[in-house]
Amino acid sequence: MKNTWLILFSLGLFGWASCSRSTDAPTPEPQPEQLEMPIPTYFPKMVYNLSSNPVTYDGFQLGRSLFYDGILSRNGTIACGTCHQQAVAFTHHGHDLSHGIDDKIGMRNAPPIQNMAWEKTFFWDGGVHDLDLFPIAPIENPVEMDEKLPNVLQKLRDSKNPDYPQLFKKAFGTTEITTERFTKALSQFMVFLVSNNSRYDLYLRGTTNALTATEKEGLAIFRQKCGTCHEGELFTDQSFRNNGLSIARSTDEGRFRITQNPEDRYKFKVPSLRNVGYTSPYMHDGRFATLEQVLDHYAQNVKQTPNLDPLLQQNNQLGISLTSEEKQKIIAFLRTLSDEQFVKDYRFADPGFGKAF
Template sequence: MKKQFFVVGAGLLFLAAVSSFSSNASGSADPADSLLFRTPKNFPAPVYNFQGNHLTEAGFKLGRKLFYDPILSSDKSISCANCHQQFASFAQLDHPVSHGVDDCLGTRNTPTLINLAWEKEFMWDGGVNHIEISSMNALTNPCEMANNLPEIVKRLKQSESYPALFKQVFQTDEINSQLFFKAITQFIGTLVSANSKYDQVIRHENGAKFTDPELSGYALFKTNCAACHSEPLFTDQSYRNKGLDLKSDDAGRDSITHLASDHGKFRVPTLRNVEVSSPYMHDGRFNTLEEVLEHYNSGVHNAPNLDPLLKQNGHLGISLNKQQQSQLIAFLKTLTDRQFLNNDLFKEPK
């Protein structure tokens, strides 16, 4: 039998169907001890479960306020949301690479912020290994928000609203960088996207069924793509060289491991909401899914450490004709979660 749960406070309504979300695999209470976060029943257990950072409605709202507040950038001109736009699955639709203060352009595409609680490492190169500090780079990068933690904490302490909000959430008069990161995480950690057409088909909900092109595309996906973009997260969280260049100008994973074998390897991104999160690749070089698939079909370079899956039987890439590419794209569009993209809870607070 389907159930519904409600959390009502300060005029904020949280509504979800337990038919789509469940407690952890053991059947015990959800580790977050909150109705703000639930593990979708077709998902594995999360890596991050808010232990040590008790998730509350007040904490969620504080994190959301911080996420949308330009006070965090050096010149107070941009917020996290400038580069992480909800309608683009919290990626950045209008720039191939990050666009920071003083119109500075970075070197890498803004990644989508969804299902982060299931991630073990963050950034294109995996340079961060904990969700609570995953925003550090954007905050301090001179070509993004160009600020520093002491200055951010100082501003929050001196603001009219934040001291009371932090006290309400953390029961202390103190504001420090640790509490700041915990607050941000109470928002970004709840950005769970798991109600696409694909999810409804897999969970046998609402009579959802794939069309013939979508079903054909799903078969092609499982044969050609699933080894890297494994279900249900649609990433295996590995780092791979996709043959974008013979030698990448960006060292990628090599910048963290300092291994030549990792040069030009980048994190496999999730394909959830990929329809709306263009441009694609670590440098945003492709604007459309058609361009991406044509790269794999005919544009793969034989880099020294090209992923073995892209070099099989003496052939580079993944051969798909135009009809097959169209079918595959039809399936990829079933990963679009319109409910998530339009969820009022994640929008900028009024």
Template sequence: MPRKYYLIIILFLFVLFQSFKQSIFEGFVKPENFPEPVYDVAQNPVTKESFELGRKLFYETALSRDNSISCGSCHVQSSAFTQHGHDVSHGIEDRLGSRNSPPIMNLAWNRSFFWDGGVFHLDLFSVSPITNPVEMDEKMENVLEKLRSKKEYREKFKTVYGSDGITGNQVFKALSSFMIMCISSNSKYDSVMRKTGARFTEAESRGYDIFSNNCSSCHKEPFFTDGSFRNNGLDNQFNPDTGRQAITLDPEDRFKFKVPSLRNLTYTVPYMHDGRFTKIDQVLDHYAAGVQDSHTLDPLLKKKGAARYCAYRR
């Protein structure tokens, strides 16, 4: 057989092998430069079937009272799972929430959820938007009744959980199976950190140094958040939301909100818990000259610390 035919066969087999590899569902895989997840994946293993069920539920409008919106309406995949263009979330009948829709990436590493940390486990995460009167405004018993009425869902739940009864716990675990797979870990930053050959440009290296010296105390790598709750000195006349205090009832938590991740920042505009800023420069200007002092202002942003934090704007 001529040599060229051997090469064609080898090429064909290589392409076939790559296609086969891509068709294998690996489940939840921890990125190399990430720590171990907080979410106990062993208690809810992600299979191809559970992931696909969770994804279907994520885009299921039956989870809302009037069957008009889904989880994906406020967490749009093309906008890094945020609601691009809206300062605060828009629910059924275009009802307005009081906070910006946060992204759902890397949730397996979160210890608390929402801007105020009102939920402490991912499997409990979904019940809040489903029942919130300005979001999906539905009761779980109605959601379950709607799902049970559909043969397709009964079959899928039976495949995943061995029963077509469909319980709230199964719905939440299926949604978790989808959400923990929404991992942001393949940026240029990640390639540099994994030492795969990628390198920062000179400008990127300068930016990384500035970030490391001025921003990383709150926006810790590799998630670019430390998961804490802080008062970052926003003007509360714009939005009187008291933040974490509404959950803990502790005056020391007044105006504290969860530190957001800086991953996919280009796609998650607008910024801050109430979406008041539409440009990155506005965020930087706030930290350079707009921080409002108060009793609960984060110590890192107090007068003396602010000068160090905002040196990058000089």
């Protein structure tokens, strides 16, 4: 058993194996070992351009170390993984609004990090359109990490952190630490966070008894009453909508902050519902603690606010017509989207910087 473990480890952690080379030919310069992206056939076309930043074993491991390292923040206390915790699908469980440096409170709930390679925009307001630029915003946000990117790069180059130059060399060929390499390493980690092994995925792949009769009924109701916005196998159309939340609680005007278009006031990105059983609380400001509260909102508490989505004001009625039984069946279905393998995958966990290599 011990020898088997050593063999597997030398091959690159369970399947991430190095390619063998002939001893008869001159040994070429070592090339980064590319990892095969887990791309479900039923997912839509990927948005992220992998050809410009292919995921390699060393690039992924560098990105993972950076993701979990507080060095990205001003005082070393806040890492990406602080507000995006694997056990809850990379969200900040229990916090309606994310807590950052010096325990400052942010203005929004931390969204999950999953299936990022298929995202067209990022953040609740879609303020970033490129995953490679995504990390800069939280790093420089004064209530999140409160640091400047040039300072982060300098800290990574510093002799106090001798491992990082060598990790960059493994990933990119030299010890040079640049903005592009830094952001691309983080992207390599994030694009590999693919969630596609829930019970619902087993059902899609042909295991008809992966869902109970009640869950299948919930799926049918969901598709009929929720599937326009939460469409497809990512369970989001990636649009920005006003879903009728009371604006008395918050001054956050959503997408309007980015576009300054009055028609975007109080609109927020439609979130994916994958792993929604793990990611409470819900909405951009975390105002709902349970899925029951979310469905109660849509069934009876939608407010007539500026730019309210037309789908929530039909036939002179606000919201979505849902009976108590329908709500329970929808929730039963939504819980089948929980991907236990994803939230427990050791490859995505904090490596304990300095120990994993």
